[in-house]
Amino acid sequence: MMDTCENCQQSLSGGVFTLLWEDGDKPHAFVTCRYCGHENIKYGFGGDDD
Structure with a gap:
């Protein structure tokens, strides 16, 4: 995964x-940052309309 955290900008x-x-x-898929714990929403993972 090449994304960075919205909160701390770590990978x-x-x-x-x-x-x-x-x-x-929670109606969206998300990745929890291993550095700061922020839940980064990921759209397009089945069922969400955003």
């Missing part, structure tokens, strides 16, 4: 990827 490589609704009520 999201090695971050935890969570699919939409996998973490309760």
